Amino acid sequence: MKKKVSESVINRLPRYYRYLDELLKTGVDRISSKSLSEKMGLTASQVRQDFNCFGGFGQQGYGYKVESLKESIGKILGVDKQHSAILIGAGNIGRAFALNITFEKRGFHLVGIFDNDPEKIGQTVGDIVVTDFEEVERFIEENKPEMAIVAIPKAGVNQVVSRLKNAGIKAFLNFTHAEVEDAEDIVVENIHLGDSLMRLSYKMGEKI
Amino acid sequence: MKKKVSESVINRLPRYYRYLDELLKTGVDRISSKSLSEKMGLTASQVRQDFNCFGGFGQQGYGYKVESLKESIGKILGVDKQHSAILIGAGNIGRAFALNITFEKRGFHLVGIFDNDPEKIGQTVGDIVVTDFEEVERFIEENKPEMAIVAIPKAGVNQVVSRLKNAGIKAFLNFTHAEVEDAEDIVVENIHLGDSLMRLSYKMGEKI
DNA sequence: TTAAATATTAAAAGTTTGTAACAAAATTTC
DNA sequence: GAAATTTTGTTACAAACTTTTAATATTTAA
Numbered sequence: 001m002k003k004k005v006s007e008s009v010i011n012r013l014p015r016y017y018r019y020l021d022e023l024l025k026t027g028v029d030r031i032s033s034k035s036l037s038e039k040m041g042l043t044a045s046q047v048r049q050d051f052n053c054f055g056g057f058g059q060q061g062y063g064y065k066v067e068s069l070k071e072s073i074g075k076i077l078g079v080d081k082q083h084s085a086i087l088i089g090a091g092n093i094g095r096a097f098a099l100n101i102t103f104e105k106r107g108f109h110l111v112g113i114f115d116n117d118p119e120k121i122g123q124t125v126g127d128i129v130v131t132d133f134e135e136v137e138r139f140i141e142e143n144k145p146e147m148a149i150v151a152i153p154k155a156g157v158n159q160v161v162s163r164l165k166n167a168g169i170k171a172f173l174n175f176t177h178a179e180v181e182d183a184e185d186i187v188v189e190n191i192h193l194g195d196s197l198m199r200l201s202y203k204m205g206e207k208i
Numbered sequence: 209m210k211k212k213v214s215e216s217v218i219n220r221l222p223r224y225y226r227y228l229d230e231l232l233k234t235g236v237d238r239i240s241s242k243s244l245s246e247k248m249g250l251t252a253s254q255v256r257q258d259f260n261c262f263g264g265f266g267q268q269g270y271g272y273k274v275e276s277l278k279e280s281i282g283k284i285l286g287v288d289k290q291h292s293a294i295l296i297g298a299g300n301i302g303r304a305f306a307l308n309i310t311f312e313k314r315g316f317h318l319v320g321i322f323d324n325d326p327e328k329i330g331q332t333v334g335d336i337v338v339t340d341f342e343e344v345e346r347f348i349e350e351n352k353p354e355m356a357i358v359a360i361p362k363a364g365v366n367q368v369v370s371r372l373k374n375a376g377i378k379a380f381l382n383f384t385h386a387e388v389e390d391a392e393d394i395v396v397e398n399i400h401l402g403d404s405l406m407r408l409s410y411k412m413g414e415k416i
Numbered sequence: 417t418t419a420a421a422t423a424t425t426a427a428a429a430g431t432t433t434g435t436a437a438c439a440a441a442a443t444t445t446c
Numbered sequence: 447g448a449a450a451t452t453t454t455g456t457t458a459c460a461a462a463c464t465t466t467t468a469a470t471a472t473t474t475a476a
Contacts, residue, residue: 008433010410014403018385032453041389044453045435052455060454061442077406078413092304099300102385102402107409146412170416173408177226177310181249187411189404194310195222196397198285200381201315202218203395204354205286208378216463240423253465256424268424269472 005053012050013073015040020070032063079107083171085147086112086139088160090120090130093175094151098125111145112136133160140167147171154178213261220258221281223248228278240271287315291379293355294320294347296368298328298338301383302359306333319353341368348375355379362386 019040023031033051037044051057051064057072058064074080085108087094097103098110113125114133123130131139139145148169152160157178164172165186172188174180180188227248231239241259245252259265259272265280266272282288293316295302305311306318321333322341331338339347347353356377360368365386372380373394380396382388388396 006433010407013410014400014406015387017406018387018400018402034453043435045437046433048454049434049456056455058454059442060440061444061452063453076410078409079406081409081413083409083412092307096300096304097401100401102405106402106405108405146416147408171408171412173404179223179226185416187408187415189408189411191399191401191404192222192226193305193308193399194226194314196381196399197310197314197316198222198225198287199218200355200379200395200397201286201289201291202221202284203397204291204379205289207395208354208393214462242423251465252423254463257426257464260425264425266424267472268470269422269474271423 009050009053013077016047016050017070017073017077017079020066020073023066024070029066030063031066031069033058036064081107083108083147084111084143084145085109085149085173086114086136086145086169087125087149087151088114088133088136088164089150089152089175090115090117090123090125091151094149095125097149097151097175098128108147111143112139114139137163137167140164140169145169147173149173149175150180151175217258217261220250221285224255224258225278225281225285225287228274228281231274232278237274238271239274239277241266244272289315291316291355292319292351292353293317293357293381294322294344294353294377295333295357295359296322296341296344296372297358297360297383298323298325298331298333299359302357303333305357305359305383306336316355319351320347322347345371345375348372348377353377355381357381357383358388359383 016036019036033044033047037047040047048058051069054072054076057069071080087098087110090113094113098113103110110126110128113128113130114136115121115130116133120130121132146169148164148171150157150160150172154177157174157176157180161172161180170186172180172186174188174190175193177192177194179190182188227244241252241255245255248255256266259277262280262284265277279288295306295318298321302321306321311318318334318336321336321338322344323329323338324341328338329340354377356372356379358365358368358380362385365382365384365388369380369388378394380388380394382396382398383401385400385402387398390396
């Protein structure tokens with residue numbers, strides 16, 4: 001892992017991981033770059049080159065062992081590790097995400113849910129009780145979660161993120177319309193549903 | 209608008225649109241590529257080149273008029289048009305999305321919600337009653353929605369999409385874990401929350 | 417009114433990313 | 447067990463994307 005891997009490659013890794021998971025479940029235990037590329041709509045060279053960024057996982061004349069390839073990519077992505085997360089905002093999006101199984105499957109574990117709405121405080125989502133957001137610093141100090149999922153109205157985002165950052169949160173999954181910027185000591189993944197809608201809208205205009 | 213615009217540019221447009229919307233709301237009525245690029249973490253030349261793909265919206269020595277630039281980009285993205293959509297799956301994700309305001313703001317209008325779970329059929333989400341999925345073909349015939357938001361368990365996706373396609377749906381927003389492939393006569397936007405989690409997990413491993 | 421500063425547009429250069437081709441290695445077939 | 451086939455890893459090439467540079471127009475200030 002000497003030279004830096006390009007972002008385009010990283011962005012493709014989760015998709016490889018998903019396909020390999022799928023293959024494993026259907027009982028396929030080996031695959032060539034060619035067949036994988038056909039399934040995924042890529043070229044075989046690209047598949048091989050992508051994998052080679054991290055060192056050769058394949059065997060000449062044989063192909064790739066699905067299980068160990070999936071495991072290797074999982075390791076690169078870090079989904080073999082356990083991360084703990086808190087959810088800020090127990091609204092529709094927040095609740096939907098908290099109840100979604102993918103979350104646990106990708107190595108994340110939800111340990112707390114916070115909101116500032118008195119109506120929501122005290123309710124349970126899954127098996128977690130919604131706590132007053134004012135308690136968040138104390139909770140973080142005690143439980144040291146690594147990550148926060150932010151699913152609140154746009155207006156409060158900056159203040160909330162900055163409080164969480166100060167309290168020691170290093171990673172953010174942002175569902176709000178505001179952009180949370182990558183910075184020195186934190187990592188951010190923004191999920192902008194509105195952007196996806198606009199992209200779809202564009203494609204509709206182009207193709208249909 | 210003759211020569212084709214690259215996908216990288218298209219993918220950046222929604223973000224420009226959001227920032228311009230923001231600027232407009234804070235009362236900024238003109239902006240240079242330089243200040244916009246600084247806000248967005250891009251280079252000024254990239255901003256200019258992106259806009260020039262669609263013809264010059266700016267004025268030398270002056271910059272860009274925020275309002276008309278936003279409007280132009282909106283037109284390119286097609287958010288000035290009205291699209292009607294149906295939602296398939298009244299589970300957590302589906303309901304969260306249906307109740308989300310962005311949806312209406314981006315020119316989409318929800319006209320129907322479908323599910324195959326007898327428990328959910330008859331319930332209301334927002335002001336729409338959940339209908340049996342078996343009715344979907346008839347509904348599409350009558351109401352001609354353009355788009356479907358698919359938020360159901362992975363297992364049923366292929367069958368559901370193929371039925372919708374046959375009934376005349378041309379655009380899909382896919383929230384399921386299965387990949388809905390772009391094809392001849394349809395457009396697809398996949399939203400894979402699991403992928404975002406994995407990307408975040410990777411970044412956490414890299415930087416923290 | 418003129419000069420300096422600002423800022424776009426367009427074109428050229430540079431960088432990155434993706435594709436294709438080939439030699440080396442392992443497997444399968446005979 | 448040797449030959450033929452498969453398939454990777456690597457290198458070279460092509461395409462796409464980004465940045466730089468040059469040319470031109472507008473605004474601002476003296």
